[in-house]
Amino acid sequence: MDKTHTLEEIFELKIDQKKMSAQLTNKDRVKLLKTKFTKDQIFDFLRDNNVIYGINENSLNDLLTNKNNIKFPLTIAKGTSPVHGEDGFLIYETDAHEQVKVSPKQQVNFRDVIKIPVVSKGEKLAKIVEPKTGKDGKNIFGEKIPHQPGKIVTTRAGKNVVYKKENKTFYSTIDGQISMSEHLIEVQPTYVVNETLSMKTGNLDFVGSITIHGDVPTGYQVKAAGDVKIFGIVEAAFIEAGGSIYISEGLAGLQKGKIVAKEDVHLGYVNQGIIEAGGSIHVEQSIVHSTCDAKESVICKVGNIIGGSITARKTIEARDVGNRLSTKTNINFELTNDYYEQKEKALEKQNKLQARLEQLLTIGKKIKDSGALNNPKIAEMLKKQVHSLNQTRADLDEIKAQLQILEQRLAETEQPRLIIRQTLYPQVIVAFGKYKRNFQKEFRYIYVTIEGNEITTHNH
Numbered sequence: 001m002d003k004t005h006t007l008e009e010i011f012e013l014k015i016d017q018k019k020m021s022a023q024l025t026n027k028d029r030v031k032l033l034k035t036k037f038t039k040d041q042i043f044d045f046l047r048d049n050n051v052i053y054g055i056n057e058n059s060l061n062d063l064l065t066n067k068n069n070i071k072f073p074l075t076i077a078k079g080t081s082p083v084h085g086e087d088g089f090l091i092y093e094t095d096a097h098e099q100v101k102v103s104p105k106q107q108v109n110f111r112d113v114i115k116i117p118v119v120s121k122g123e124k125l126a127k128i129v130e131p132k133t134g135k136d137g138k139n140i141f142g143e144k145i146p147h148q149p150g151k152i153v154t155t156r157a158g159k160n161v162v163y164k165k166e167n168k169t170f171y172s173t174i175d176g177q178i179s180m181s182e183h184l185i186e187v188q189p190t191y192v193v194n195e196t197l198s199m200k201t202g203n204l205d206f207v208g209s210i211t212i213h214g215d216v217p218t219g220y221q222v223k224a225a226g227d228v229k230i231f232g233i234v235e236a237a238f239i240e241a242g243g244s245i246y247i248s249e250g251l252a253g254l255q256k257g258k259i260v261a262k263e264d265v266h267l268g269y270v271n272q273g274i275i276e277a278g279g280s281i282h283v284e285q286s287i288v289h290s291t292c293d294a295k296e297s298v299i300c301k302v303g304n305i306i307g308g309s310i311t312a313r314k315t316i317e318a319r320d321v322g323n324r325l326s327t328k329t330n331i332n333f334e335l336t337n338d339y340y341e342q343k344e345k346a347l348e349k350q351n352k353l354q355a356r357l358e359q360l361l362t363i364g365k366k367i368k369d370s371g372a373l374n375n376p377k378i379a380e381m382l383k384k385q386v387h388s389l390n391q392t393r394a395d396l397d398e399i400k401a402q403l404q405i406l407e408q409r410l411a412e413t414e415q416p417r418l419i420i421r422q423t424l425y426p427q428v429i430v431a432f433g434k435y436k437r438n439f440q441k442e443f444r445y446i447y448v449t450i451e452g453n454e455i456t457t458h459n460h
Contacts, residue, residue, distance in 0.1 A: 009031060093169070119175070227243040304318055305329060421445070
């Protein structure tokens with residue numbers, strides 16, 4: 001190669017921020033055409049800039065044999081992105097895990113809306129599909145980019161269910177009602193009461209599921225490890241279920257009636273009642289002067305939310321919220337901060353590692369500038385410095401990869417929202433965590449979300 005024209009004089013190497021690609025641009029076309037260089041010289045030029053992986057052979061050959069026609073910028077190296085694993089999942093072999101509804105033509109009244117499905121002894125319930133493995137990537141500096149492994153299915157067999165490893169399938173061991181959650185599949189026998197609760201039946205406490213063809217009057221208690229299904233009205237009573245609760249008419253709680261479900265609650269209406277659900281609360285009509293707390297969503301299908309306090313983590317939806325009398329109504333969303341807390345800790349660790357890296361670089365420079373590398377103690381000190389420097393760089397790359405995964409999870413997290421199908425009235429207070437907004441005027445056909453630390457409205 002002509003000594004007067006080095007590759008540094010001819011080319012500029014541009015590397016993207018993620019270190020996934022490198023491009024050559026030509027500084028001087030005349031020097032490019034007049035200068036001869038070899039493949040090894042190009043490799044040395046790239047290596048001097050830390051580019052050692054993903055070098056494009058076609059681009060190299062063009063530089064060596066086709067300089068007249070080459071177009072710049074020229075991609076000279078490209079990293080390999082990680083292939084993330086795919087999560088395992090369940091394939092349901094039965095429709096009994098879903099709520100079965102009678103069609104409107106079949107309905108005599110609202111008491112017939114929900115039927116509790118059952119499974120038979122020996123019936124297939126679900127099959128596990130194992131996660132698919134992923135593959136690490138590598139940037140052009142030769143640094144590993146870790147992949148995100150697929151999540152395994154953690155569901156296990158509970159009461160009256162057996163799991164067979166040979167075909168990864170769950171089977172029922174009895175005739176009964178199936179109960180499925182993220183981590184457990186069970187089949188529960190169902191206890192049936194064909195009348196309104198009274199002194200004859202007393203309070204109910206059962207290890208399986210309970211079906212009541214009648215009302216639950218004031219003062220009674222119903223507890224079940226499985227689901228509770230009530231074809232009637234619940235007054236100022238207490239209902240608790242380890243699964244879901246279905247009430248065909250509604251809860252007239254007189255400020256004392258309380259419903260607690262580990263999973264979902266389905267009912268016709270809520271009037272002066274208290275509901276706590278580990279899943280979602282689904283109400284056919286309205287929620288009036290009540291306290292409802294759902295780990296997922298609260299949905300009023302055709303009715304209003306008036307007064308009281310409604311809390312959820314995902315969605316709260318109704319036709320109207322509040323009323324023309326400006327009744328104070330509290331709508332609350334509890335925000336999940338796990339990813340934000342993890343990100344904050346990771347950023348703090350990254351800053352500390354970056355500071356340590358800069359400190360080690362300074363120490364290394366001082367050692368080299370001392371001119372005493374022939375001294376065994378100084379040489380040993382430099383050896384330790386290099387080891388610490390390499391380890392710190394590796395730790396820094398790992399924490400950066402963790403931050404990338406957290407950013408992706410934050411982007412995929414569904415933002416909670418209040419959906420108003422018709423009217424949001426004044427004196428409705430909407431809170432997302434610690435951020436609150438008291439609406440002082442009427443809005444129609446909107447949904448409400450939080451963006452950063454500001455509560456905003458959007459038209460449908």
